[in-house]
Amino acid sequence: MTNQRQGYTTQERAELDAIQQDRMRAYWRANVRLIRNLLIIWGFVSLGCSILFIPLLNQIKLGNLPLGFWMAQQGSIFTFVILIFVYAIQMDKLDRKYRR
Amino acid sequence: MSVEAWTTTFVIISFILYLYIGWRSRVKDSKGFFVADRGVPAIANGAATAADWMSAASFISMAGLISFMGYDGSMYLMGWTGGFVLLALLLAPYLRKFGKYTVPDFVGDRYYSVWARLVAVVAAIFVSLTYVAGQMRGVGIVFSRFLQVDISTGVIIGMIIVAFFAVLGGMKGITWTQVAQYTVLIIAYLIPAIAIALVLTGNPIPQLAFSFSDIVEKLNGVQVDLGFAEYTQPFVNKSMLDVLFITIALMVGTAGLPHVIVRFYTVPSSRAARYSAGWALLFIAILYTTAPAIASFARYNLIDSLHNKSVAEVQQLDWANKWSNTGLLGIEDKNNNGRIELTPDKENSEITIDRDIIVLSTPEVAKLAPWVVALVAAGGLAAALSTASGLLLVISSSIAHDVYYRIINPEASESQRVMVGRVMVGFAIAIAGYFGVNPPGFVAQVVAFAFGLAAASFFPVILLGIFDKRTNREGAIAGMVTGLAFTAFYIIGVKFYGMQPWFFNISPEGIGTVGMMINLIITFVVSRLTPPPPLEVQEMIAHLRSPEEDGAFLRDLGEEELD
Numbered sequence: 079m080t081n082q083r084q085g086y087t088t089q090e091r092a093e094l095d096a097i098q099q100d101r102m103r104a105y106w107r108a109n110v111r112l113i114r115n116l117l118i119i120w121g122f123v124s125l126g127c128s129i130l131f132i133p134l135l136n137q138i139k140l141g142n143l144p145l146g147f148w149m150a151q152q153g154s155i156f157t158f159v160i161l162i163f164v165y166a167i168q169m170d171k172l173d174r175k176y177r178r
Numbered sequence: 179m180s181v182e183a184w185t186t187t188f189v190i191i192s193f194i195l196y197l198y199i200g201w202r203s204r205v206k207d208s209k210g211f212f213v214a215d216r217g218v219p220a221i222a223n224g225a226a227t228a229a230d231w232m233s234a235a236s237f238i239s240m241a242g243l244i245s246f247m248g249y250d251g252s253m254y255l256m257g258w259t260g261g262f263v264l265l266a267l268l269l270a271p272y273l274r275k276f277g278k279y280t281v282p283d284f285v286g287d288r289y290y291s292v293w294a295r296l297v298a299v300v301a302a303i304f305v306s307l308t309y310v311a312g313q314m315r316g317v318g319i320v321f322s323r324f325l326q327v328d329i330s331t332g333v334i335i336g337m338i339i340v341a342f343f344a345v346l347g348g349m350k351g352i353t354w355t356q357v358a359q360y361t362v363l364i365i366a367y368l369i370p371a372i373a374i375a376l377v378l379t380g381n382p383i384p385q386l387a388f389s390f391s392d393i394v395e396k397l398n399g400v401q402v403d404l405g406f407a408e409y410t411q412p413f414v415n416k417s418m419l420d421v422l423f424i425t426i427a428l429m430v431g432t433a434g435l436p437h438v439i440v441r442f443y444t445v446p447s448s449r450a451a452r453y454s455a456g457w458a459l460l461f462i463a464i465l466y467t468t469a470p471a472i473a474s475f476a477r478y479n480l481i482d483s484l485h486n487k488s489v490a491e492v493q494q495l496d497w498a499n500k501w502s503n504t505g506l507l508g509i510e511d512k513n514n515n516g517r518i519e520l521t522p523d524k525e526n527s528e529i530t531i532d533r534d535i536i537v538l539s540t541p542e543v544a545k546l547a548p549w550v551v552a553l554v555a556a557g558g559l560a561a562a563l564s565t566a567s568g569l570l571l572v573i574s575s576s577i578a579h580d581v582y583y584r585i586i587n588p589e590a591s592e593s594q595r596v597m598v599g600r601v602m603v604g605f606a607i608a609i610a611g612y613f614g615v616n617p618p619g620f621v622a623q624v625v626a627f628a629f630g631l632a633a634a635s636f637f638p639v640i641l642l643g644i645f646d647k648r649t650n651r652e653g654a655i656a657g658m659v660t661g662l663a664f665t666a667f668y669i670i671g672v673k674f675y676g677m678q679p680w681f682f683n684i685s686p687e688g689i690g691t692v693g694m695m696i697n698l699i700i701t702f703v704v705s706r707l708t709p710p711p712p713l714e715v716q717e718m719i720a721h722l723r724s725p726e727e728d729g730a731f732l733r734d735l736g737e738e739e740l741d
Binding site for chain 2: 124
């Protein structure tokens with residue numbers, strides 16, 4: 079980090095720092111947006127489909143099970159696993175984009 | 179070979195394996211002892227976390243619990259898995275980047291306060307002790323049920339095994355034995371599940387057999403005929419609001435349990451922490467999506483083979499005789515009409531079923547070979563020992579690292595720190611063993627505490643510590659204290675003093691959700707009314723949020739390089 083900056087004037091260094099700070103902020107905003115979106119899905123499948131809207135969903139069938147019951151005992155758990163891997167993969171992309 | 183001979187063989191083989199791994203991964207320095215040198219690959223840490231998380235209760239009792247609760251049991255399935263999403267997205271990567279040894283470490287450093295650290299230490303020890311007592315008891319019960327060994331002897335054998343690899347290898351020894359224990363427990367869980375699915379539905383994959391066969395449909399019909407509610411009918415025992423609150427409390431509590439969080443300190447980077455959480459939940463999901471299948475199959479099968487049969491017919495069933503001898507299955511023709519009948523009314527029902535029998539009896543009910551029954555015993559022991567060892571390390575590191583090294587003697591040498599760590603593991607094992615032999619009557623009731631306290635204390639404080647720069651010492655302490663006080667007051671009041679569950683009829687198990695919200699609000703408000711955290715703490719948060727991997731942050735170098 080110091081090596082890259084040799085040969086810059088004080089003013090140039092201050093500008094580089096400001097750019098760097100903006101990049102960090104952009105990275106964090108992108109991260110928080112991603113977390114928010116994934117948690118909306120998380121809440122929708124577990125608290126929504128499996129608890130709050132279950133009377134509605136149970137009128138539909140998946141295989142031989144009422145859909146709401148299936149979401150509560152199978153579907154929500156599968157979704158959780160997928161959500162974590164999606165987050166890990168998306169964060170790899172963000173890391174590559176914003177890393178120096 | 180008899181079931182006992184098989185069980186003895188399997189248990190001895192698995193114990194030798196654990197001891198060998200413990201010996202191979204013995205450590206000398208504190209980084210190895212407390213965080214396994216931070217060299218555990220993501221997938222291995224995933225397996226270790228899964229074994230750490232899934233206790234004797236998950237392995238033996240959960241399917242039974244669901245079997246009796248039907249839909250309402252889903253709150254445990256979702257609560258104990260959904261928490262890992264919160265952990266992976268909100269906590270684990272940042273705590274790994276923070277890069278110290280324990281959960282109280284983060285609380286103490288982030289909130290620049292010895293008091294905050296001490297509150298965290300006390301909560302961590304309390305939560306872990308409650309939990310570990312149950313695990314040791316589980317070890318004893320497996321020994322007594324499968325090998326006719328006295329419960330106390332069983333507990334002591336378990337203590338010696340755990341002591342060996344935990345004292346020698348610390349976190350490193352625990353991690354690699356947990357990987358082996360996960361393998362044992364998942365095989366032991368799946369073989370009987372696949373067999374019973376095949377016998378009842380012709381489909382060997384339990385998850386598919388559960389969703390696409392007509393077993394649950396038939397079970398619904400049988401339940402209604404007998405006067406029960408349908409198996410899939412929601413909110414039979416609990417209201418919708420209660421199910422919602424309990425699910426959230428279990429999720430948030432899971433994410434805040436110290437023995438799960440510290441597992442993410444052992445991986446090489448925050449990137450590895452994210453993948454590791456994914457692997458952990460995948461490995462857990464294999465068992466957690468199988469459990470509801472076993473639950474419904476076993477319930478259907480039990481009712482089908484016992485209900486409305488003549489007394490003579492039931493007596494011809496070997497497994498029914500064996501399990502009624504243990505007292506876990508009660509069969510009695512109370513009205514002397516020559517038929518055994520199951521009714522929803524407990525007084526008159528002629529069949530009584532202990533929930534543990536659902537998993538334990540599955541291999542015999544499905545007519546599997548004796549070695550499968552033995553495998554289930556080895557699996558139950560693996561589940562109990564792996565969870566116990568993870569908890570013991572949290573207790574040890576809380577005292578040896580947070581109290582002894584960070585507060586009492588910051589000048590302690592490397593060898594002193596490891597020595598105190600080893601002594602504390604031994605000490606914690608002795609206490610856990612004592613509670614295993616003499617279980618306090620309230621253990622089952624205080625488990626609600628573990629989740630409630632973790633939800634109301636650790637989760638909000640760590641969350642805001644990362645996502646809200648303005649949160650300061652005053653806010654965090656005020657939040658933790660009010661969250662803990664409210665949750666403890668409600669649980670103790672309702673469980674022990676007959677207080678009405680006055681908060682919208684929420685059960686004590688679900689009150690952690692409210693405690694968490696109170697903590698969040700208080701922390702947020704108090705932080706804004708008091709001075710912001712010092713500059714160096716703000717820099718630390720900026721570092722946690724940056725995409726760079728370790729090495730860029732000087733405060734981090736301090737402790738690790740000087741060691």
